[in-house]
Amino acid sequence: MEMDLNAQEKKAGFFQRLKDFPRKLKDGVTKRVKNVKKFGKDDPRRIIHSMKVGVALTLVSLLYYVRPLYISFGVTGMWAILTVVVVFEFTVGGTLSKGLNRGFATLIAGALGVGAVHLARFFGHQGEPIVLAILVFSLGAAATFSRFFPRIKQRYDYGALIFILTFSLVAISGYRTDEVLIMAYQRLSTILIGGTICILVSIFICPVWAGEDLHKMIANNISKLAKYLEGFEVEYFQPEKISKETNSCVREYKSILTSKSTEDTLANLARWEPGHGRFRLRHPWKKYLKIAGLVRQCAFHFEILNGYVLSNDKAPQEFDSKIQEPITTMSREVGEALKAIAKSIKTMSKDSAQTEKDLLKIIPGVTMASILIEVVNCVEKISEAVEEFSGLAHFKETLDPKLSAEIGQHQLLHRGSVKPVLDGDNEKEDNSSSSHVLITVHDEEQPPTATAKNVLGAEKTRVDVV
Amino acid sequence: MEMDLNAQEKKAGFFQRLKDFPRKLKDGVTKRVKNVKKFGKDDPRRIIHSMKVGVALTLVSLLYYVRPLYISFGVTGMWAILTVVVVFEFTVGGTLSKGLNRGFATLIAGALGVGAVHLARFFGHQGEPIVLAILVFSLGAAATFSRFFPRIKQRYDYGALIFILTFSLVAISGYRTDEVLIMAYQRLSTILIGGTICILVSIFICPVWAGEDLHKMIANNISKLAKYLEGFEVEYFQPEKISKETNSCVREYKSILTSKSTEDTLANLARWEPGHGRFRLRHPWKKYLKIAGLVRQCAFHFEILNGYVLSNDKAPQEFDSKIQEPITTMSREVGEALKAIAKSIKTMSKDSAQTEKDLLKIIPGVTMASILIEVVNCVEKISEAVEEFSGLAHFKETLDPKLSAEIGQHQLLHRGSVKPVLDGDNEKEDNSSSSHVLITVHDEEQPPTATAKNVLGAEKTRVDVV
Numbered sequence: 001m002e003m004d005l006n007a008q009e010k011k012a013g014f015f016q017r018l019k020d021f022p023r024k025l026k027d028g029v030t031k032r033v034k035n036v037k038k039f040g041k042d043d044p045r046r047i048i049h050s051m052k053v054g055v056a057l058t059l060v061s062l063l064y065y066v067r068p069l070y071i072s073f074g075v076t077g078m079w080a081i082l083t084v085v086v087v088f089e090f091t092v093g094g095t096l097s098k099g100l101n102r103g104f105a106t107l108i109a110g111a112l113g114v115g116a117v118h119l120a121r122f123f124g125h126q127g128e129p130i131v132l133a134i135l136v137f138s139l140g141a142a143a144t145f146s147r148f149f150p151r152i153k154q155r156y157d158y159g160a161l162i163f164i165l166t167f168s169l170v171a172i173s174g175y176r177t178d179e180v181l182i183m184a185y186q187r188l189s190t191i192l193i194g195g196t197i198c199i200l201v202s203i204f205i206c207p208v209w210a211g212e213d214l215h216k217m218i219a220n221n222i223s224k225l226a227k228y229l230e231g232f233e234v235e236y237f238q239p240e241k242i243s244k245e246t247n248s249c250v251r252e253y254k255s256i257l258t259s260k261s262t263e264d265t266l267a268n269l270a271r272w273e274p275g276h277g278r279f280r281l282r283h284p285w286k287k288y289l290k291i292a293g294l295v296r297q298c299a300f301h302f303e304i305l306n307g308y309v310l311s312n313d314k315a316p317q318e319f320d321s322k323i324q325e326p327i328t329t330m331s332r333e334v335g336e337a338l339k340a341i342a343k344s345i346k347t348m349s350k351d352s353a354q355t356e357k358d359l360l361k362i363i364p365g366v367t368m369a370s371i372l373i374e375v376v377n378c379v380e381k382i383s384e385a386v387e388e389f390s391g392l393a394h395f396k397e398t399l400d401p402k403l404s405a406e407i408g409q410h411q412l413l414h415r416g417s418v419k420p421v422l423d424g425d426n427e428k429e430d431n432s433s434s435s436h437v438l439i440t441v442h443d444e445e446q447p448p449t450a451t452a453k454n455v456l457g458a459e460k461t462r463v464d465v466v
Numbered sequence: 467m468e469m470d471l472n473a474q475e476k477k478a479g480f481f482q483r484l485k486d487f488p489r490k491l492k493d494g495v496t497k498r499v500k501n502v503k504k505f506g507k508d509d510p511r512r513i514i515h516s517m518k519v520g521v522a523l524t525l526v527s528l529l530y531y532v533r534p535l536y537i538s539f540g541v542t543g544m545w546a547i548l549t550v551v552v553v554f555e556f557t558v559g560g561t562l563s564k565g566l567n568r569g570f571a572t573l574i575a576g577a578l579g580v581g582a583v584h585l586a587r588f589f590g591h592q593g594e595p596i597v598l599a600i601l602v603f604s605l606g607a608a609a610t611f612s613r614f615f616p617r618i619k620q621r622y623d624y625g626a627l628i629f630i631l632t633f634s635l636v637a638i639s640g641y642r643t644d645e646v647l648i649m650a651y652q653r654l655s656t657i658l659i660g661g662t663i664c665i666l667v668s669i670f671i672c673p674v675w676a677g678e679d680l681h682k683m684i685a686n687n688i689s690k691l692a693k694y695l696e697g698f699e700v701e702y703f704q705p706e707k708i709s710k711e712t713n714s715c716v717r718e719y720k721s722i723l724t725s726k727s728t729e730d731t732l733a734n735l736a737r738w739e740p741g742h743g744r745f746r747l748r749h750p751w752k753k754y755l756k757i758a759g760l761v762r763q764c765a766f767h768f769e770i771l772n773g774y775v776l777s778n779d780k781a782p783q784e785f786d787s788k789i790q791e792p793i794t795t796m797s798r799e800v801g802e803a804l805k806a807i808a809k810s811i812k813t814m815s816k817d818s819a820q821t822e823k824d825l826l827k828i829i830p831g832v833t834m835a836s837i838l839i840e841v842v843n844c845v846e847k848i849s850e851a852v853e854e855f856s857g858l859a860h861f862k863e864t865l866d867p868k869l870s871a872e873i874g875q876h877q878l879l880h881r882g883s884v885k886p887v888l889d890g891d892n893e894k895e896d897n898s899s900s901s902h903v904l905i906t907v908h909d910e911e912q913p914p915t916a917t918a919k920n921v922l923g924a925e926k927t928r929v930d931v932v
Contacts, residue, residue: 082631085630136523144516144519164523297769300723
């Protein structure tokens with residue numbers, strides 16, 4: 001009886017699942033489609049790039065579809081298709097770098113290959129394959145080894161690969177054909193056709209410039225630092241007020257910690273690009289990496305600070321309430337300075353405002369203070385580097401009045417340091433007793449002395465953290 | 467007269483340069499050759515890899531040199547050469563990943579391509595190229611778009627590329643040939659031959675395993691952390707004693723800051739590799755990335771600490787001499803613990819020793835202390851992660867006696883925290899005056915109290931940093 005019930009239940013369950021299946025399938029498909037749509041919407045350039053690849057493929061396939069073209073090139077048209085597929089990259093710099101590498105490597109390796117075939121023929125029917133094999137082995141191995149050198153790897157890795165490929169193809173298949181010159185010529189010309197199609201489509205249809213991406217990325221990274229500092233006050237002093245949205249916004253700086261390889265790649269590709277928009281041909285792309293390094297340094301400090309904020313080892317409330325005001329002011333001011341720097345990069349306009357305030361005067365606290373001081377130093381270094389860079393990158397000198405007023409409010413920072421003020425431990429007879437270090441926490445009303453004092457002979461050791 | 471002298475001098479200078487030229491050329495060439503030799507010696511696997519590529523190329527060229535093979539495959543042998551050149555990677559994982567991606571993508575795209583050609587023929591002579599163009603455009607664009615999805619990009623990027631390539635080649639050239647099935651078959655079989663040669667040479671001649679590289683890299687990174695802590699004492703307290711060699715040794719940790727992309731790549735490739743040496747097929751490669759993340763966190767702290775050590779904002783000597791002993795002990799002990807962890811990973815043996823000492827009791831100092839505490843916490847997290855990992859990775863439980871004794875000396879650490887001891891500022895009537903924070907620096911003779919005290923009502927605010 002029970003088994004019957006179980007069997008019935010199972011049967012009912014099965015039919016239920018069968019009934020639900022179309023709905024579940026529909027839900028699943030809808031969800032997938034939504035995800036894909038969202039992914040495309042996040043960066044519509046992805047969709048445009050996919051279309052561009054389609055256009056380039058259609059163009060290159062004309063080599064087969066149009067009779068006169070097919071008569072000239074025949075099946076070697078496939079090298080043009082192959083070139084389009086492997087050379088077309090997301091950015092103009094990527095496409096140019098691959099296209100030029102492929103073109104020149106094919107030219108050089110093709111010439112060498114033809115030479116190798118002719119050389120090998122001197123060694124007779126028996127010697128020919130041996131000489132060819134030795135040449136292919138040694139040039140292939142040498143070119144492979146060259147790809148390990150950082151300089152070649154960075155800019156000419158693809159060229160070295162194509163060199164090996166073309167030389168091997170021409171030299172080896174040259175053994176079986178007498179038309180090695182024609183073969184090399186056809187390969188070169190079809191590759192040039194494919195490469196040219198890629199470069200033209202890449203540049204003239206909604207181009208994606210690696211240089212512009214790099215420029216925006218650095219400015220955005222500086223904005224992310226500013227966002228962290230903006231959210232810092234709430235996060236540390238009023239953690240209960242944090243919304244989920246604010247939280248993820250504040251955490252954005254984390255992406256900077258590991259963005260080095262992306263920045264390096266973009267800077268490398270940007271150097272292949274012609275002048276475009278606001279960027280000239282010899283734009284100082286390498287300088288971006290210097291700024292990016294300093295921004296990352298700053299993000300490292302935030303990472304440490306963040307660990308401290310999240311930990312349970314917080315100072316008691318009485319201490320917190322004392323430091324809240326100055327720390328809030330400090331992080332706001334530095335945040336504003338960062339925003340101004342990010343804006344200056346985004347608009348490519350020099351920030352002509354000079355320092356007024358010495359922010360370091362208002363920082364108290366023990367651990368956080370010194371880390372925050374490092375942050376201040378770091379931000380100042382970033383601003384110096386951007387300043388130097390703005391000259392090289394020909395930033396506009398004039399600002400529009402609205403922007404000028406906004407940036408003018410937020411001043412850049414002085415460099416500062418913590419100078420502990422210590423007294424010597426004169427109580428030699430009482431060595432085993434603990435000595436005391438005094439840290440003065442100044443209220444804003446009473447401006448602290450900026451210079452470090454060293455009052456010898458006093459009973460207590462004092463550390464003046466300003 | 468003067469002009470004559472000038473001309474004579476110029477002439478003499480020119481002859482001197484001409485005379486020096488052969489010597490300079492020789493020096494230059496010798497230097498280059500030495501550099502290349504050194505580069506090869508630094509990692510002899512680079513030379514071996516180059517040779518292996520040469521071997522694979524020679525093997526695949528037999529398709530042309532050996533008459534019966536040439537009769538079977540003809541010029542399609544070039545796909546085998548092409549496959550060898552583009553698929554052969556430095557690591558076994560890289561070669562397997564590319565080879566399998568290429569093989570399966572060619573199979574699927576080839577089948578679809580043949581299907582597309584047959585479908586297009588239904589539309590008559592006029593409709594055929596249009597249908598083919600639409601199919602190539604849409605499948606090419608869709609596959610290109612799929613390459614943006616992180617999951618596909620990470621593991622199947624090359625497969626998607628080859629899919630676009632093969633489908634386009636078969637579909638487009640199918641328009642001009644009636645032997646589209648034969649073409650697709652030849653392309654597939656030669657690619658399989660090329661891929662198989664690559665995989666066999668890669669695995670059976672001096673294999674380079676991505677997994678082993680990752681394993682060694684993580685262990686080495688932990689050793690680098692240990693080296694920094696070892697050198698820390700000398701660097702901070704006796705900077706005059708630092709040799710150039712020690713300095714670069716101490717700075718080794720810097721490479722960890724930006725090693726994320728290398729680790730990610732290696733872990734990704736390691737998952738393609740079969741079991742090898744001490745690693746089984748389903749070795750927990752992802753766990754390495756977790757440890758690596760913690761190691762990098764620790765390196766971030768070092769970077770901050772390093773900025774502090776190099777800055778001029780050091781504490782006065784009296785203070786330094788007081789903290790030297792405990793800081794030295796602390797950094798030595800943590801350094802030893804790290805060394806033990808690195809050794810445990812290197813030898814894949816579990817460290818069964820338990821905590822004894824509470825290192826946090828001996829850390830004084832203001833800024834450095836709290837950062838060092840973070841370092842201690844970080845190291846403990848690393849040791850926990852390694853512990854978890856060692857279970858998953860089937861580390862040996864037993865140790866050889868020598869190693870056991872060595873590791874036994876260096877204990878793992880307790881988790882700890884800095885708890886500032888504060889008094890409330892009860893002197894409400896004197897709000898404008900500066901309040902004082904007291905930091906107690908304990909001498910080793912007098913063990914400090916481990917618990918935080920909160921003595922309310924006292925006149926001075928005290929921070930007890932232990």
